[in-house]
Each structure stands twice: as C-alpha cells, then as structure tokens.
Amino acid sequence: MNQVYDTVTNHRSIRSYSNEPVSEEHLTMIIEAVQAAPSSINGQQVTVISVQDPETKARIAELSGGNPWIAQAPVFLLFCADFYRAKIAAELNGEELVVTDGVESIIVGATDAGLAMGNAIAVAESLGLGIVPIGGARRQPLELIKLLGLPDYVFPVSGLVVGHPAGASEKKHRLPQAAVWHKEKYNTELEGLIKRYDEEVSAYMLKRTDGKESRGWSQAVSSLYNRIYYPEVRTMLEQQKFDTK
Missing domain, CATH: 3.40.109.10 (NADH Oxidase)
Structure with a gap:
C-alpha cells in the first residue's frame, strides 16, 4: 500500500x-x-x-x-x-x-x-x-x-x-466504517451497528483480560460520559482569559 x-x-x-x-x-x-x-x-x-x-x-x-x-x-x-x-x-x-x-x-x-x-x-x-x-x-x-x-x-x-x-x-477494534463515514447527510440509524460493534469489543476484552472483563464499547463510553469527569476545565479556561459564556 x-x-x-x-x-x-x-x-x-x-x-x-x-x-x-x-x-x-x-x-x-x-x-x-x-x-x-x-x-x-x-x-x-x-x-x-x-x-x-x-x-x-x-x-x-x-x-x-x-x-x-x-x-x-x-x-x-x-x-x-x-x-x-x-x-x-x-x-x-x-x-x-x-x-x-x-x-x-x-x-x-x-x-x-x-x-x-x-x-x-x-x-x-x-x-x-x-x-x-x-x-x-x-x-x-x-x-x-x-x-x-x-x-x-x-x-x-x-x-x-x-x-x-x-x-x-x-490493535484495538474500531467502529464500523459505516458508523463514521456518512455520505451526503448524517445517518442516524446507528443502533444496529453499535450493537454489533459492542459484540466485537466484548470478545476482544474477554480475550485480553482472560475472561475477567467483557465490557462493550457503549458500556465503556456511557460509564464515562454520565458525568463531567474533568470539572476544572471551565475554571481553567476562564483563568487563562478565555470567555466560555
């Protein structure tokens, strides 16, 4: 190539x-x-x-x-x-x-x-x-x-x-290309692709951790994005003279 x-x-x-x-x-x-x-x-x-x-x-x-x-x-x-x-x-x-x-x-x-x-x-x-x-x-x-x-x-x-x-x-698995490459307009019908990807990631994690971990991609992402995990960022930006309003 x-x-x-x-x-x-x-x-x-x-x-x-x-x-x-x-x-x-x-x-x-x-x-x-x-x-x-x-x-x-x-x-x-x-x-x-x-x-x-x-x-x-x-x-x-x-x-x-x-x-x-x-x-x-x-x-x-x-x-x-x-x-x-x-x-x-x-x-x-x-x-x-x-x-x-x-x-x-x-x-x-x-x-x-x-x-x-x-x-x-x-x-x-x-x-x-x-x-x-x-x-x-x-x-x-x-x-x-x-x-x-x-x-x-x-x-x-x-x-x-x-x-x-x-x-x-x-090398980690990535999302299916169809979930990332949207042609002409955004395709919101992604649930099936994400479910299949979850299965791939879960199998990868089971192998990587000798059966101790089976989280899929959606579970891993949602467990982090259910909160503001770096809460000082806004304060930091304002301190450095960036208006966040």
Missing part, C-alpha cells in the same frame, strides 16, 4: 516503555511535523512543552490521574492552545485581542492542537517510537498550568507520551 497509510492505520497506544532515550534528532523531527500542521488563518495557535526531567514527569503523572507511563517514558509533550503570541501580535499592531472573548477561540485552539498532535503521532510512530495521548492533562489543569508556567491565553489540550516500546500492544 503506502508507508504513511500503513503507519497511521497500524497505530497502537503504548503504555510500557524501555529506558532508551529519545534522540534530540527524533524530537526535532516530531516538532517540525507539529509546525507543519495546518492552522486556522495561519495563526499557528499551538505550543508544545517537552518535559524530560524525572521529577516533573512524576508530578505530571500524579496530576493526570496516576498514569505510570508518563513517569516511565523518557519524554512527555504537552500540547497547548496558544493565543499568547496573538496577544503580542495585537500589541505590536495597536490592536486588541478580542477573539478569546468567544468560544470560537477555544474550538480553533483545540482543533489546531489536535491537528498538530496527529502529525506528531504519525512521525513518532514512523520512527519506531511508541506513544499514548494523555487526556488526563486536563484533570487538574490549574496545577499543571502552575507547574509548567503557562501564561494567560494558553491552555493545555492534551499530553503525549513518547518513548521506545518495552513490549507489543494489541
């Missing part, structure tokens, strides 16, 4: 890493890929903070919910939506930064960070590195902001662990 296609479609989240460091050359390539990602109005609303200090990674692991692979892997990357540079640009031109008074700025920043992270993941995996995204970076975001010195108009979107895999990881 195609090398990029093969890399992307063979993605696996890695949660066990060796002690082998990630070279500066590979980190530079990853950041070059981040900067090459498209961004809204070419505003380049993304900043990446790389963390390799063991104590800082250990603290980030605590703030993110106790994920041990954050401390174990050699590199943690924090992807941030960043309008601080836009604030400077406004001041340089005698303008006022107003876009952060609306939720559009939050969508733009998060979208740009997601696009950039996608590039980073593809390049890291093409280099033989393992990764796992860390949504837990939003679990205690006020403490993370303080720890890493994020200024106003910048907020954490997601973390990314990068390192050399210590072992293999199974």
Whole structure:
C-alpha cells in the first residue's frame, strides 16, 4: 500500500516503555511535523512543552490521574492552545485581542492542537517510537498550568507520551466504517451497528483480560460520559482569559 497509510492505520497506544532515550534528532523531527500542521488563518495557535526531567514527569503523572507511563517514558509533550503570541501580535499592531472573548477561540485552539498532535503521532510512530495521548492533562489543569508556567491565553489540550516500546500492544477494534463515514447527510440509524460493534469489543476484552472483563464499547463510553469527569476545565479556561459564556 503506502508507508504513511500503513503507519497511521497500524497505530497502537503504548503504555510500557524501555529506558532508551529519545534522540534530540527524533524530537526535532516530531516538532517540525507539529509546525507543519495546518492552522486556522495561519495563526499557528499551538505550543508544545517537552518535559524530560524525572521529577516533573512524576508530578505530571500524579496530576493526570496516576498514569505510570508518563513517569516511565523518557519524554512527555504537552500540547497547548496558544493565543499568547496573538496577544503580542495585537500589541505590536495597536490592536486588541478580542477573539478569546468567544468560544470560537477555544474550538480553533483545540482543533489546531489536535491537528498538530496527529502529525506528531504519525512521525513518532514512523520512527519506531511508541506513544499514548494523555487526556488526563486536563484533570487538574490549574496545577499543571502552575507547574509548567503557562501564561494567560494558553491552555493545555492534551499530553503525549513518547518513548521506545518495552513490549507489543494489541490493535484495538474500531467502529464500523459505516458508523463514521456518512455520505451526503448524517445517518442516524446507528443502533444496529453499535450493537454489533459492542459484540466485537466484548470478545476482544474477554480475550485480553482472560475472561475477567467483557465490557462493550457503549458500556465503556456511557460509564464515562454520565458525568463531567474533568470539572476544572471551565475554571481553567476562564483563568487563562478565555470567555466560555
């Protein structure tokens, strides 16, 4: 097929890493890929903070919910939506930064960070590195902001662990393509597809856990989405000068 296609479609989240460091050359390539990602109005609303200090990674692991692979892997990357540079640009031109008074700025920043992270993941995996995204970076975001010195108009979107895999990881089943690819208009008749997918995921979980766990996809998702599981996000956005109203 195609090398990029093969890399992307063979993605696996890695949660066990060796002690082998990630070279500066590979980190530079990853950041070059981040900067090459498209961004809204070419505003380049993304900043990446790389963390390799063991104590800082250990603290980030605590703030993110106790994920041990954050401390174990050699590199943690924090992807941030960043309008601080836009604030400077406004001041340089005698303008006022107003876009952060609306939720559009939050969508733009998060979208740009997601696009950039996608590039980073593809390049890291093409280099033989393992990764796992860390949504837990939003679990205690006020403490993370303080720890890493994020200024106003910048907020954490997601973390990314990068390192050399210590072992293999199974490829997870995805939703049927018909549930994701809707042609011409949205197809709301999805219940049957989701039920069949639940059966696939349940069989996968039974095998993976030696019969101890049989949750399907819908059960796993609904058990998380029945609450606001990162309740500090709104407070964090408002603290960083983003209007959420």
